[in-house]
Amino acid sequence: MAADGSLAGAALRRGAPNSLQRFARRRSSIAVLMTTPLLVIIIGLVAYPAVYAIYLSMLNRRMTEFVGTLNYEILLESETFWMVAFQSCFFAITAVLLKAMIGFWLAHMLHDIPDKGQRKWRGMLLVPWVIPPALSTLGWWWMFDPSYSSINWLLAVISVPEVPWLGHHWWARIAIIMVNVWIGAPFFMIMYLAALKSVPEQLYEAAAIDGATGFQRLRYVTLPMMANIISITVLFSLIVTFANYDIVRVLTNGGPRDLTHVFASYAFQVGILSGNIPRGAAVSLFMFPILAICAFFVLRSVVRRNKEQM
Amino acid sequence: MAEVSLRKIVKAYEGDVQAVKGIDLEIADHEFCVLVGPSGCGKSTTLRMIAGLEEITSGEIAIGGTVVNDIPPRDRDIAMVFQNYALYPHMSVYDNMAFGLLLRKFPKAEIDRRVKEAARILDITVLLDRKPKALSGGQRQRVAMGRAIVRDPKVFLFDEPLSNLDAKLRVQMRTEIKKVHQTVRTTTVYVTHDQVEAMTLADRVVVMNHGIIEQVGPPQELYHRPATRFVAGFIGSPAMNFIPARLENGAAALNLVLADGSVLPVPEDRTARYKSHAGRAVLLGLRPEHLTEPREGRGTYADIAIQPEVIEPMGMETLVHFHLGEARDLCARIDPTLDAHPNTPLRLTADMAHMHLLDPESGRVV
Numbered sequence: 001m002a003a004d005g006s007l008a009g010a011a012l013r014r015g016a017p018n019s020l021q022r023f024a025r026r027r028s029s030i031a032v033l034m035t036t037p038l039l040v041i042i043i044g045l046v047a048y049p050a051v052y053a054i055y056l057s058m059l060n061r062r063m064t065e066f067v068g069t070l071n072y073e074i075l076l077e078s079e080t081f082w083m084v085a086f087q088s089c090f091f092a093i094t095a096v097l098l099k100a101m102i103g104f105w106l107a108h109m110l111h112d113i114p115d116k117g118q119r120k121w122r123g124m125l126l127v128p129w130v131i132p133p134a135l136s137t138l139g140w141w142w143m144f145d146p147s148y149s150s151i152n153w154l155l156a157v158i159s160v161p162e163v164p165w166l167g168h169h170w171w172a173r174i175a176i177i178m179v180n181v182w183i184g185a186p187f188f189m190i191m192y193l194a195a196l197k198s199v200p201e202q203l204y205e206a207a208a209i210d211g212a213t214g215f216q217r218l219r220y221v222t223l224p225m226m227a228n229i230i231s232i233t234v235l236f237s238l239i240v241t242f243a244n245y246d247i248v249r250v251l252t253n254g255g256p257r258d259l260t261h262v263f264a265s266y267a268f269q270v271g272i273l274s275g276n277i278p279r280g281a282a283v284s285l286f287m288f289p290i291l292a293i294c295a296f297f298v299l300r301s302v303v304r305r306n307k308e309q310m
Numbered sequence: 311m312a313e314v315s316l317r318k319i320v321k322a323y324e325g326d327v328q329a330v331k332g333i334d335l336e337i338a339d340h341e342f343c344v345l346v347g348p349s350g351c352g353k354s355t356t357l358r359m360i361a362g363l364e365e366i367t368s369g370e371i372a373i374g375g376t377v378v379n380d381i382p383p384r385d386r387d388i389a390m391v392f393q394n395y396a397l398y399p400h401m402s403v404y405d406n407m408a409f410g411l412l413l414r415k416f417p418k419a420e421i422d423r424r425v426k427e428a429a430r431i432l433d434i435t436v437l438l439d440r441k442p443k444a445l446s447g448g449q450r451q452r453v454a455m456g457r458a459i460v461r462d463p464k465v466f467l468f469d470e471p472l473s474n475l476d477a478k479l480r481v482q483m484r485t486e487i488k489k490v491h492q493t494v495r496t497t498t499v500y501v502t503h504d505q506v507e508a509m510t511l512a513d514r515v516v517v518m519n520h521g522i523i524e525q526v527g528p529p530q531e532l533y534h535r536p537a538t539r540f541v542a543g544f545i546g547s548p549a550m551n552f553i554p555a556r557l558e559n560g561a562a563a564l565n566l567v568l569a570d571g572s573v574l575p576v577p578e579d580r581t582a583r584y585k586s587h588a589g590r591a592v593l594l595g596l597r598p599e600h601l602t603e604p605r606e607g608r609g610t611y612a613d614i615a616i617q618p619e620v621i622e623p624m625g626m627e628t629l630v631h632f633h634l635g636e637a638r639d640l641c642a643r644i645d646p647t648l649d650a651h652p653n654t655p656l657r658l659t660a661d662m663a664h665m666h667l668l669d670p671e672s673g674r675v676v
Contacts, residue, residue: 202396205363210410210457211384220409224400308400308441 057282061275071282080258081266085286087173088262092242095180099241100234102181103188110189111196122193129186137250140179141166144251169259172252176260179247184240188233195229196222228302235298239291263287312374312464312497313339314360319369321355321521329355331521332369337499337514342491344500346508347518347544354469356518357501361467362386374464384413389458390467394474395450397442397457403429404438407456421460428459431493432486448479455487459494466491468500472507484510505545509533517541539673542595542666548629551601552668553594553637557587566594569635574612577663584667587676595666595675598629601642601658610662616642618652630656 023029060067075081106125110118128136143150144165152162165175199222207217223230245264248254254261254269261269263283271280314337321330330352337343345353358364360371362383370377378386389410397406404425411421429435432452442450451471458466471487472480488511491498502508508515509529517524517532517540525537529545536542542550555566555574564576564584574594576584604613614634622629623646630642630650642658650656667676 200394200396202392202394203398205361205383206390206392206396206398206457207409208363208383209361209386209388209390210461211413213384216413221398224398227400305400 053281053285056278057285059278061278063278067278071279075279075282075286080261081283083259084261084263084266084283087260088242088287089290091173091177091180091244091262092238095177095184095241096234096237098177098181099184099188099237100230102185103233104192104230106185106189107192107196110193122190125189126186128183129190131183133183134246134250136183137179137247140175140182141251144175166252167256169256172256172260176247176251179251180241180244183247184237187237191229191233192226195226199225227305231298231302235295238294242287242291313337313341314343314465314497314499315370315372316356316360317370317372319356319359319371320367321352321359321364322367328521330359333518333521333523335516335523335526337497339497340495342488342498342500342511342513343516344502344508344512344514345516345518346502346505347524348503351518352521353501353503353516353518357467357469357499360465360499361388361390387464388467389461389463389465390469391451391454391458391471393470395442395454397450397453399442401441402438403434403440403442403445403453403456406442406453407460410457410461424460424462425456428456431459431490432456447475448483451475451483452486455490459490462494462496464497466496466498466500468498468502470502471500472502472504480507487511506547509545515545517544519544536595536666536675538675539593539595539668542668542675546597548598548641548643550666551596551598551637551640553596553634553640554670555592555594557584557590557592557667559588564588566592568594568614569637572612572614574614574660574662575610576665576667577610580665580667584676587667587669591670592676593668593670595668596660597664598641598643600661600664601640602661603644603648604657604659612660612662614658614660616640616656616658618650618654618656621650621652630658 056063057071058066058068060070110121110125113121142148146164146167149162149165151165155161155163164171166172203221203225204217207221212220242262243264244262245268248260248262248265249268252260254265258266258269263286267280267283269280270283271277274280314335316333316335316337318332318334319330320328320332322328329350333352333356335343345356347353355364359366360373362378362381366379371379373386373388398409401409407425407428408421411424416424425438426435429438432455434449434452434456437445437449437453442453445453451474454471468487472483475483484507487500491511500507500511509532512529514526515529515532516526519540525532525541527535532541532545536545536550539552543552553568555568557576558565558567560573560575563578563581566574566576568574601614605611616630616632616634618630618632620631622631626646627643628646628648628650630644632640632642634640644650644658668674669676
């Protein structure tokens with residue numbers, strides 16, 4: 001025993017690693033230490049607000065009492081809420097589809113311009129995406145203004161009757177979509193352009209020799225090669241468009257008669273302007289399951305496609 | 311199947327840079343024609359013009375008697391194998407091969423028959439369900455060839471198809487390509503920068519340089535009777551030695567006098583051919599295989615004393631690198647059993663029966 005004890009003592013004196021040193025040397029400990037800043041940011045800026053929003057949505061208006069799912073039940077019975085849900089979906093789907101199509105078309109046009117001239121056009125076409133949306137929407141608001149609408153003036157030139165852009169709910173919805181497409185299409189364009197550039201030229205040459213027409217090259221080479229970028233861009237844009245707030249706020253403020261509200265602007269109206277923060281939180285939380293389902297299906301198809309190509 | 315005619319083909323890019331400078335070439339039906347030359351000589355551009363992937367600045371290309379200048383690639387009835395294979399990554403091997411037939415609206419049963427037949431010829435039947443990513447370089451190369459074969463086109467075009475393969479596989483695939491051509495006998499235009507590939511595959515080799523054709527002929531003819539210094543130096547490995555010399559009238563026949571004063575006799579049967587160049591500076595062209603260890607027997611031999619700089623034992627032969635006066639980077643092929651060492655004097659014999667005489671000014675072989 002005495003011998004054992006003296007041996008252990010000698011080992012310690014020679015500098016055998018203590019438990020703190022052992023902890024620091026483990027790979028898993030290093031991994032935890034290195035990811036801690038990120039975890040802190042995610043917990044502070046994502047997890048905490050999300051959990052807090054869920055907690056808030058279960059309080060009463062004065063935030064003094066826990067009411068469970070009452071806020072959700074009230075919303076599900078409200079006609080306005082269902083209208084907001086419809087408008088949000090209609091707005092997001094239509095706008096994303098249009099952005100995707102226009103972006104794809106623009107990307108193709110740009111791709112066909114020789115490199116020298118391309119930069120100039122690319123820069124100009126990116127301008128709508130670079131300007132702060134609140135500012136550019138203000139510009140659009142002036143153009144839609146019933147008294148001095150420049151768009152209506154242009155329409156009058158070709159003898160088209162005046163359009164009540166922001167006065168009628170369907171025209172207002174179209175106006176919101178137009179502005180969103182104008183702002184968002186360049187993002188699709190730039191993503192698709194990058195994807196187009198990554199398709200090897202020889203694939204098109206091989207397809208041309210195989211007998212493919214221009215459309216067939218698009219159908220059998222371009223689209224499959226770009227499928228993943230298209231899916232991810234659409235998903236990303238769907239999330240951003242679905243949660244859009246500034247365009248509706250500046251252009252229509254939800255009007256006429258609350259018919260152009262989307263989830264975010266309605267949540268702001270209910271939660272901040274009407275002072276019912278718990279119900280506002282409940283409105284905004286409805287976005288989450290819808291987007292989660294979309295994300296699940298899109299990402300699953302991306303993963304599947306990646307596996308297939310292996 | 312068809313013959314291919316190139317008439318005064320010019321390809322000029324912006325700024326008047328001419329990649330191809332008016333070449334004429336007739337490729338016969340069933341022929342395996344190889345365009346060979348260094349990078350930038352215009353061989354790939356020529357092939358791409360035949361394919362229709364590159365516009366022709368002037369001149370005329372005809373396939374099977376039809377001028378195809380304004381016909382798009384898909385209607386030229388050609389198939390092409392690219393250097394990097396250009397397989398569609400999202401399609402299986404089967405779909406890659408069937409794609410061209412599908413676009414041409416072939417019946418399903420016929421597509422299936424052709425794909426399976428091509429797969430059998432190329433020994434890739436077990437790979438038909440795989441995606442290109444799951445294939446090795448050699449397998450991808452076979453699929454690319456399969457895609458060409460199924461179409462049964464008038465002409466096969468190969469654009470440096472073996473460049474991306476390792477040395478061993480390259481030799482193997484070279485044999486495969488030759489075998490396939492012996493089986494299907496389709497007119498083939500093959501581009502490579504590798505003269506060994508050109509020599510082994512071709513019925514006829516077209517040597518190109520700076521956008522013009524230097525010489526056209528069967529491999530053996532190019533090897534034995536090169537027309538220009540470029541062809542003489544390009545065909546054969548290691549390259550032909552060029553030694554500056556002076557052609558002098560000797561007592562009986564002509565002699566070549568080297569810078570160091572050594573005298574090499576010119577074979578008598580060449581006297582008439584070379585006589586007009588007597589008294590002038592010339593270039594002696596001798597292949598390394600005709601510069602060997604001393605040997606005896608009939609023929610015109612001449613001894614040369616050299617100081618080897620580098621000895622490269624290759625197993626079946628040994629390469630000796632040396633210089634002779636101003637002529638640098640010379641090479642001789644000697645018997646591997648011979649004891650040669652760097653910087654130790656060595657006697658070599660030049661087999662003058664295989665010599666070439668070049669005019670240093672025009673660069674043409676006399």
